[in-house]
Amino acid sequence: MPVEDLPYPIGEGDAGESPDDNRLWGLLGEQALFKHIELWPHSTNGNLNEEATRNGRMNGDLYAGLKKVFGRITSIEVGALGSAESMTTAAELTSFHTLQRWVPGVQDGRHLFVFRSRDGEWAGFRWREESFRFRRSALVGFSLTSTMPARMSGGFELWAGCMPPGAGAGTRASCKYFEASSCYLYDRWTPEVAFALLSVMTRVANFLGTMLTTREVMDV
Numbered sequence: 001m002p003v004e005d006l007p008y009p010i011g012e013g014d015a016g017e018s019p020d021d022n023r024l025w026g027l028l029g030e031q032a033l034f035k036h037i038e039l040w041p042h043s044t045n046g047n048l049n050e051e052a053t054r055n056g057r058m059n060g061d062l063y064a065g066l067k068k069v070f071g072r073i074t075s076i077e078v079g080a081l082g083s084a085e086s087m088t089t090a091a092e093l094t095s096f097h098t099l100q101r102w103v104p105g106v107q108d109g110r111h112l113f114v115f116r117s118r119d120g121e122w123a124g125f126r127w128r129e130e131s132f133r134f135r136r137s138a139l140v141g142f143s144l145t146s147t148m149p150a151r152m153s154g155g156f157e158l159w160a161g162c163m164p165p166g167a168g169a170g171t172r173a174s175c176k177y178f179e180a181s182s183c184y185l186y187d188r189w190t191p192e193v194a195f196a197l198l199s200v201m202t203r204v205a206n207f208l209g210t211m212l213t214t215r216e217v218m219d220v
Contacts, residue, residue, distance in 0.1 A: 026207070027096045027103070032087040032122070034096070034115045035207050036103055037200050041192035056109015058186065058193075062200070063112060063127035065158060065183035070134055072181040074162040076124075078132045081106060086131040087117060087124070114204050123208050138162040140178045141211040144201050146194050150218045154189025156197055157182050 026035040039058050043051050070076050079085025081093070096103050104110040106128050116123045116136060124133030140161035147154045161180040186193060198214060205212035 029088050029092045029096075032115045032117045034088065034113045034126075035203065037112055037114050037203055038104070038110045039112065039196050039200050040110070041190070041196040043192065052108075052110065059109055059112040060127055061185060062158075062197075063125055063130075065185055066125050066160070067132050069158070069160045069181045069183050070132065070162070073160065073179040074134050074138045074164075076132045076134045078130065081126075081129050081131070083131075085124070085133050086126060087115060087122065087133065088126075114207055116208060134162070136208065139208060139210050140180075141213070142201055142205055143180075143182075143213045143215075144198060146198070146214070146216045147189060148216060148218045149189050152219045153187060154219055155187060156185040156189070156194070158185055158197075158201070 026033045038055070039062055040055050041058075043054075067076070067078075077085040082089050090106070093103065093106065097105075109128065111126075111128050113126045114123070115126065115131075115133075117133075120136060122133045123136035123139060124131055126132075140163060143159040143161075145157040145159075147156065159180055159182040161178045163178050185197070201212055
């Protein structure tokens with residue numbers, strides 16, 4: 001379906017829109033809609049350059065984790081900026097920056113996006129120069145486990161579930177019919193990172209029209 005006809009709860013509304021406006025909120029390109037999902041935990045450091053470097057590294061870790069997880073459970077296509085897999089070009093990304101709103105350049109570690117094709121067939125993520133995409137219909141949902149520190153430093157585990165290749169559209173999404181995999185993110189738990197990661201994954205799940213479950217545990 002064209003992006004103009006996609007229904008809620010996919011995507012987000014904006015306060016300036018009319019109540020009956022179903023347009024997805026994001027950076028609209030020729031092939032896909034992009035949403036900037038920068039992970040930006042608040043810090044008391046106050047050094048903006050150090051924060052940008054740290055957050056860029058954390059965004060790269062999140063992208064690498066997602067790529068690894070989806071690569072285990074479904075077919076993914078990986079490509080550089082301008083390839084069919086990226087579903088955008090350098091010129092289009094520049095137009096997002098100049099015509100719509102600020103986005104970090106491709107050399108910036110904060111350049112992390114989730115995207116979905118305008119026909120609803122593809123979904124994916126991009127970080128800096130690289131993107132990977134997968135069939136959106138395969139995605140079952142996400143789960144985020146936040147492990148608070150007690151005896152150790154805690155951390156985060158992010159799960160994704162996908163229908164196996166060849167599963168029909170009407171296949172029931174139970175444990176028998178989908179595959180899941182996870183990755184561990186970051187070597188310690190902090191409330192700032194926990195809040196930022198939950199916020200990012202909530203936006204991702206809403207944007208892709210799927211579910212996110214969360215739980216908190218303690219490493220005792």
